[in-house]
Amino acid sequence: MTQTPDLKTVQNTYARDGVVLLKQVLSQDWLIKLRQAVDDEVAKGDRYFAYKNMRENPGVFQDYCLSSDIGQRVAEVANSPWTSLIYDQIFAKEPGTKTQTGWHTDQPYWPVSGPIMTMWIALDPVDPDNGALEFVRGSHAWGAKYRPFKTDQLGGFLHYLEVDNPDYIDMPDFEMNRADYDIFHYPKMKPGDALAFDGMIVHSAMGNRTSTRRRRGYAIRFAVDGATYEPRDTVTEWLHDNSLRPGAPFAGGRFPVIYRAS
Ligand SMILES: O=C(O)CCC(=O)C(=O)O
Incomplete structure (x- = not known):
């Protein structure tokens, strides 16, 4: 039986490697609701990267982001007194989608500096056959801002x-x-498991080489203590918010604080 590591171990792994696997972040109830919500969204037939910011509209995604314990989980892993919500995104790699998602870092695409965390939640079993994510261990700490x-x-x-x-x-x-x-992946994720990873880590995702197994991922991006609003260039425009001052904490306006330690 796999033991759930204690919080200190999780925090240390996240700080050192830039990514950590969290077991069973979703209750069965949220898993069922999110799967259905993803399927409803994907049925619109848009392109792979287009399913984002669903949480800005009323519905399951917004409910999950605002009323589940995910904000607290993020704060705990990052050892932060608060969490704010940036945006959410669906990554559905359907059977036969052999394309590898190219190596990249996320943060250069967003108007933010400082610590950012993605929670990438598996809604199906995920392994190298159907599109496991790969990471360059520790690359979040290199300080390299790669061109988007x-x-x-x-x-x-x-x-x-x-x-x-x-x-x-x-x-x-x-x-x-x-x-x-030092490239690695987690060999097996169960539905409801999540990868918490840093906005600066270099990562990619394998193709889905199976002909039958779906690979639905629900990714939510969060800011934590130390993150600041940095509207820079055209790449990040879709996440700009004029109510935030450049250099101010990345919290408020379009990016609500969803958890604050009491
Ligand atoms: O799930 C994928 O295919 C890619 C995920 C990713 O690159 C991300 O969440 O930043």
Whole structure:
């Protein structure tokens, strides 16, 4: 039987590696509701990256973000006195979707500096056959701000954005040079398990090589203590909020504080 690690171990792993597996974050009730909500959304037939910010509209996603214990979980893992909500996103890699989601870091796509956490919640069993996420261990701590890029439907590289912006550096070819990096994945996630990972960690997702097994992931992005609002360039515009002052804590306005330690 796998033992659930204590909170200190979880915090240390997250701080050291930039990612940690959390067992059974969802109750059965939320799992059923979120699966249905994802299916309703995906039935609209949009593109892979388009299913985002559902939590801004009333419904299951908003209910989950605002009324479950997820904000508290985030605060605990990050050792933060508060959590605010940035946005949510569905990643449904359906059977036969062989494309690898390219290596990237998330944070350069958002108007924020400082500590950010994604909770990527598995709604199906996830393993290397149907699209496990891969991480470069510890890369969140490198301080490398990689140039954002445009992708195709499924996350394959198309071209760089902000090409003349000296704030960014080009990303090494992690795929070609895998042996040079400490790349790892969690071999098995159960429905309801979550990966908590840092906004600066280098990661990708394998293709879904199965012909029958779905791989639905529900990712929610959160800010924690130390995160500040930094509206920078065109890439991050869709998350701008003029009610926040540049440099202010990333909390309030469009990004409600959903948990505060009492
Ligand atoms: O689930 C995937 O396919 C990709 C997830 C990802 O890259 C992310 O959540 O930042």
